[in-house]
Amino acid sequence: MLSTALLKSSSRTLGATLLVGGLLLSEAATAQITTPAASPKSTVTQRVGLTDVTITYSRPSAKGRAVFGTLVPFGKRWRTGANQTTTIKFSDDVTLEGKKVPAGEYGLYTIPNKTEWLVVLNKSTKQGADVDGFKDDQDVVRFSAKTYKLGAKAETFTMGFSDMTPATANVDMQWELTGAKFKLSTDVDPKVMAQIDEKVVKNANASANDMAAAAVYYYDNDKDLKQALTWIQKANEKDPKFWNVHTEAKIKLKLKDYKGATASAEQSRKLALDAKNADYVKMNEDLIALAKKGK
Missing domain, CATH: 1.25.40.10 (Tetratricopeptide repeat domain)
Known part of the structure; x- marks a missing residue:
């Protein structure tokens, strides 16, 4: 009697062990391999005057490709980075190239051309850059940003801040040999x-x-x-x-x-x-x- 009970108990234990092991193997088999993103997400925050400005964007690399005019066509709306829409957030009201913008978070789009880019801030932070799906009636402001030639190649698309003063800064966008920037002013x-x-x-x-x-x-x-x-x-x-x-x-x-x-x-x-x-x-x-x- 005792031997039979022991055999049944051992059988149940073995069955449970095999079931758990099978589940673990199944989960391991279905788990995705994690690798570095081709265009990693980046967030840069800068205090300009007394206002916090935060830009969140994804950073594609050139990888030997010609960028502006080819990879990023001239005259077409660009999400200003890769993957999701690039966003820019202001903790207070600001002025961009002389145009007032209320505090808040916006989608930042650009339409690159050879000598200048059209910069567009849109209320939506989720819509794509495609012409058919883009809602122009959600635009908050549009203005031009002059381009300039970089002294050294920027392999990876980079956004940041330059030419800081107590109340102003330039928002700078650089990739390959091209840079474009616009002035941000705060009311200090x-x-x-x-x-x-x-x-x-x-x-x-x-x-x-x-x-x-x-x-x-x-x-x-x-x-x-x-x-x-x-x-x-x-x-x-x-x-x-x-x-x-x-x-x-x-x-x-x-x-x-x-x-x-x-x-x-x-x-x-x-x-x-x-x-x-x-x-x-x-x-x-x-x-x-x-x-x-x-x-």
């Missing part, structure tokens, strides 16, 4: 001024850091220099850092207070020496030389 000043109004102008207990930041912004953007001087002096009374005292010297120099600029630069130089910051030592020495010329 109203946002910064609103912060200054809240944190400095209307705040009797403004921090030294906020007052210094407001003064630097006023100096860099040619705003009220006397107000900037008041803020930076208050900041330096609270906490005199060598870089902030140097800002005070620069503002005084711009106001043609040469004696005051020299005094502040000498103070900043001493603080920079104590901090062993050679760059600011040199910057203050240069400023003192300029102040002496103005007398």
Whole structure:
């Protein structure tokens, strides 16, 4: 009796093992082999001013083929990459080549030609680039982007940002020996001024850091220099850092207070020496030389 029970138990165990093994072999047989994508997906994000800009696209390679005018025909809509539609997303309203575009995510299409590309932003991020299926009534903006010749071959299609300023950048598209770019502008000043109004102008207990930041912004953007001087002096009374005292010297120099600029630069130089910051030592020495010329 015992032997029979053991045989039945062993048989059931063996059957279960074979079933599990068979299932695993079946799954292994049907699993797809994973290989590198021919046109890998890429996402590039850049803060321009105070706005985050994100481009998501797939990157085809030339692989010895002639690209523009052949692989990518002239005069026809292109998804600006491979696979899915290329998208561009803005966290705030922006201006592209002088045209306003609301915050949001858009499909980015181009129609390449020899000397310029037509860039199209469309509300749909999923439709293809084919003429028959494309919905022109969903276009948000169209504008031209001038082409230029690259100094070195770009084997893989690349999108990115160049020529950065505090409020602008160029969106750059490069492949083979051709580049095309368009200007992106953001509205920085109203946002910064609103912060200054809240944190400095209307705040009797403004921090030294906020007052210094407001003064630097006023100096860099040619705003009220006397107000900037008041803020930076208050900041330096609270906490005199060598870089902030140097800002005070620069503002005084711009106001043609040469004696005051020299005094502040000498103070900043001493603080920079104590901090062993050679760059600011040199910057203050240069400023003192300029102040002496103005007398």
